[in-house]
Amino acid sequence: MVNFALSLLFLPLLSAAVTLIFLRKNGNLASLLSVSTAGGILVLALGLIFSGNEEPLIWDTTWFAMGGWELRFGFFIDAPARLLLFIVAFVGFLIHVFSLGYMADDPAKSRYFGGLSIFMFSMLGITMADNLVMIFVFWELVGFSSYLLIAHYFQTDESAKASRKAFIVNRVGDFGFLIGIVLTYWTFGTVHLIELSDLADFAPSLISTSLCLALACGFVGKSAQFPLHVWLPDAMAGPTPVSALIHAATMVAAGVYLLLRIDFLFTNEALSLIAFLGAAMGLYAGFCALAQRDIKKILAYSTLSQLGYMAAAFGLGAPGVALFHLTTHAFFKALMFLGSGSVIHACHHEQDIFKYGGLRRRMPLTALTFLVGVLAISGVNFLSGYFSKDAILLWAYNFNLPVFIILYLGAILTATYMFRLYFITFEGDARSEHAEHARENSPLMTFPLLVLACLSVIGGYHALYPNALGEFLASDLSVVANLPHHMWMVILGTFAWVCGLLVARALYSNAKDSDPVEDRYPSFFQLCASKLFFDEIYQFYINRVQDPFARFLEVMELLFISGLMVRGSAGIAALLSLLAKACYIGKINAYAFWFLVGTIGFLGYAAGFFGN
């Protein structure tokens, strides 16, 4: 089993290394290698998940030791880890296959596929890691691969800026995470998850709100929650399959997964803060999505809002439900991102939804599968999103009404903007040259769509999950099943998506080249499009506070370090060298003179003439 896990972890790293060393010029071979690696990961992961009994796999060894202190490297693969492992391996494999089609004409294929392999390596590392330091190492690695892949089209200014923004904003969150790890070690004396869990049970007084909030900074950065959400929409500058894999299905969900891993450290205050922040994110991102024209940015905001739902579920004390929503979200969001990738590929990299239109007739398979995704995320009855999202809503309804109200408004908005996206993209008439000549893509790209569409339909029936996967979900979901007000929730849930559908149909089904809401309610549209000025505020902070401070530090550095210390010591050496140079005149007579003076000096010293 351990060998399985080790080879699972290091297979993609090996593939990335081979790509880096041997296949830099050979994109086709690199892509085949990467896809077969993803296939290998899937096989190994399935083997790891299903071959063992339901006991968690626990194994560790010394990574390195410093004196008496040592850092462990180990695996802790319990039920939630198995489920995430399945998602990463399965969705990852489908997205690799999709990439074969999507990136077929790309000139830098080997860089792209090498980056994907590095990402798979680091994501699997987060999934299986058994201590916080190891999680942190892989956490940074996913951040790095995300940076690498967002910057794939680095020739464009947008992409280069977005990758830097993603990297730096994530560093802000990760700094908090790092402080949290140090605090954890300080308080508990260990960072090992199982030992931490035992200690937290044994001595609950050690747990503090500041500690778990510091750790939650990692989640806030990686899952792009308030106030560090600004990087995710910009990250859409990367290739679409990357957006599907990293910025929708797996990496951003890793933040929620981190919360699950350390949920025993959370105090009630911290939990309710996370619940409210998550719920607020769900609503805020919905409003932002309403005013976007870029198909991928709409999906990005929708990801933000769904991550908010997961955070809310976790904050309300239902980690199983959060993981359930993470699972279904991975399916339908990856589906929609790949669908948008298919549309973008067919329309020659046009991303403005108002330049599409009428694509349903030209790309029936993409349109159909995309519709399944839209229905699933909107919570249409008996699709996957219905089960997971309504479980969160029902939980909130029973335990925290204010959160429920925010989430419910968010649910209506979700249905509205998703149907808006669908109507504008796939219905009506083509509004541009490219959309008129769009054709359905090759089976390489439609096959993953079909598989994900099937999963988006049946993914909500958690009773169908094999026990190895569904074990962690079962307890929380059985609590959900026994909560009161079930009927009421079904009615409310149905009302939400029908409401969204009707609003979107009334507003957008006859959309022309401009947004009908912008024409009719310009002030509301402007407010949504402004995204509440977060980017502007951060820019202001950077321009007015951070840059002056950096310049001040630069001056200090110039004055003291580079001026006084570096140049100063060099100056003293230069003075000495001037002195030494004066003695060096190149005349043998002078040297003989100094030699004799020196000899007499030594003799005088030996004879005691200098008072010694």
Add this chain to the structure above:
Amino acid sequence: MLCVSPNHFLILACLLVAVGFLGLLIRRNVLLMLMSLEVMLNGINLALLTFARVGLNLDGGIFVFFIMTVAAAEVAVGLALLVALYKKRNSVFSDHMSLLKN
């Protein structure tokens, strides 16, 4: 009555060393500089012999033999170098031998 005492020999030795040293400093002809060195060595030899004579033992005399042997060898090598230098540079003046300076 003027009598030759060891001090006179020592003063002569010091004068010889001083003359040799001044010659070394002032002369620019390397051949003459080598000769100045020999004068200095001989001054020292004289001083050593004086001490040997005053002290009534042979240590100083033996030392002088060694110095003369070494001086002979040194002069042989020095002259050979000088001849080689002269062939190469057509000059025996130390002013023209400042290759390391420039």
